[in-house]
Amino acid sequence: MRYGFTWGMGGITFYLFIVLTFTGVLLMFYYHPTKVQAFRDILYLEHDVPFGKLLRNMHRWAAHLMVITTWLHMFRVVLTGSYKRPREFNWCVGVVLLVLTLLLSFTGYLLPDDQLGFWAVTVGTNMARAxxxxxxxxxxxxxxxxxxxxxxxxxxxxxxxxxxxALLRSYIWHCIGIPLVASIFMAVHFWRIRKDGGISGPAPVMLEAEMKTTKK
Ligand code: HEM
Incomplete structure (x- = not known):
């Protein structure tokens, strides 16, 4: 688990997922996924709920960071060649986790029901036509x-x-569907790390003197 080797990126990504789950559940106490209330709930959170602004921004920043750390984790896995045998399967599990992370981010975008989210989802779902x-x-x-x-x-x-x-569907995918599937894939990801013999690393170095003793 040396930080110099893993950059701690997988662990940080998992930690951010926990932060997002915790702050997300708290946000659910103040949010209604309806056209009349969604944006008003955001204003209420920002200006009236004690620590509401902090809560919302913890969720937003953790979400942005999780996307960044997932990419960095994947980049590290490429640099250290950890996608190679016997870890190809876990690499594929990781690719699914990356897609799920991006989908979590995308479905969350619509929830404040502001112009930014509305147009992002308009453009994104228009692509689905093709x-x-x-x-x-x-x-x-x-x-x-x-x-x-x-x-x-x-x-x-x-x-x-x-x-x-669309708002209701985003909400259900964002709060229930995708987190559930992502949790299952994370459990498989961690189980596979152990099954593949732990985190990869350089082959153990042996001194010449030690080699002689093993030969005997
Ligand atoms: C939600 C996203 C993810 C989480 C929470 C996660 C978590 C972790 C953790 C904690 C480790 C242990 C080593 C480390 O910290 O670097 C790890 C290893 C690994 N991850 Fe991920 N990961 C995620 C996404 C991905 C992605 C996108 C890929 C690649 C496509 C990937 C591929 C791998 C592989 C191959 C290993 C084994 C690396 C080795 O043995 O050196 N993971 N992951």
């Missing part, structure tokens, strides 16, 4: 009967526009 086979404008989509009213974008938003259903 999904092969499942998007109404993607390759083979129209041939398979996809329209703006039954394709993958429609499923993500719960409608054809970013509105109340």
């Amino acid at each position: 999904t092969p086979m499942f998007g109404s404008e993607g390759p083979f989509g129209p041939q398979l009967g996809m329209t703006p009213y039954n394709d993958v974008r429609f499923g993500l938003l719960g409608g054809s526009i970013v509105d109340a259903n």
